[in-house]
Structure formats: C-alpha cells, structure tokens
Amino acid sequence: MVTFSLATHTNYRYESGQFLQRTEWHRVICFKPGLRETIMNFLKKGQRVHVSGRITYGEITGEDGKTKSTTAIAADDVIFFQSTTQ
Template structure:
C-alpha cells in the first residue's frame, strides 16, 4: 500500500512538472499563433503553363473545377470555377512547365494568396491565386 501511494505521488508530480513545463512554453510563445491555409483542388488544366520572370521565376496556369447542382425543376446544372495557379518551387516549377498540358487532370495542394496591385490606369486590382506546394499528375 505504501508503494502504491508513492507511485501515485510520483505520477502526480510528473504531471505537475509537465503542466508547469507546458505553461512555461506557452508563455514564451504566447505571441505565436498557429494558423492554417490549405487548399486542395482537383480539376483540369485550362491552358499550357507559362513561365515568367528571370530573377524570381514562376510558372502560371489556370485550373478549372466544377460543381454540379440541381434546380427545383429537376434540371442538372454545372458551375465551373477558374483558379490561377502559381508554382515557385524550383523542381516542381520545372516539372510543371515541361510536362503539364492543357486538359490534363491534376490535383494541387497549396495555399491561397490574395494580392493587390495598380493597373495601367492606376486603379487598384485585387487578385486571388493558389500557391502550389505539391501537384499530382493524372494520366
């Protein structure tokens, strides 16, 4: 019985130490917040990829995804969404530029990015793009 009590006390102390350590760790990183920005798209390539830039090269292409829905009348409809895909990773960028073709089916894992710039007339233009981290080619 005495041995059981000692084991229980030792376990409680270990738990308290872990809590104390965790609390200390949280205080040190209290200003760091975890966030998630993940996008997964499965669709078809809208146009052959284009390479732009020399100092910071990027490969750009469009991807079409669609959603099917049914009207109250029973008629089925399909809505197509177009996504601008940017590939910055060097090896992925070269593979995409070399092997990806219009109409090919692919799956993209990446993150969404919003940007703002001025056009030739000086108006603010907002753009949304997907920064690709991984691309799976389907045959």
C-alpha cells in the first residue's frame, strides 16, 4: 500500500470583493500493484494530479487506546500532469 496527501483548493469571494482561498487536505491510499509502483517512482511534492477512486471509512486505535475515525480516498487511477515550470 502507498499513501500520500492531496491538497484541494476552493476560492471564495466576499461581498466586499476580498478573495480567500481555502485548502483542504485528503489522504489517498493505493493498493493496486502497478499503480502503486508508478506513484512511488514518479509522484513528487507539489505535483498536480487527478485522482479517481472511492471514499473509504475506517477506524484506528491510537497508542492511548482511543478509537479514531479515518477517511481516505482509495485510488483506482492517478493521472500525472506535467508542470510548465521545471
């Protein structure tokens, strides 16, 4: 399994004209062997990607014994976009 974080941005404009960008972070997991190796070999920090998959829910138990809910995107496909600035 490979795991990486993905940021999505939403832009808002207030009535005053001021702009605000909100960033949300998502955990992406991949179990598919071929795609998993491609992600490990080619994905770089800050690279733009398109992820297709499904949302998964689960629970993990922390070291303190408390249960926490988790949400992740189980990737079925990842498309890499080349940066125009290298």
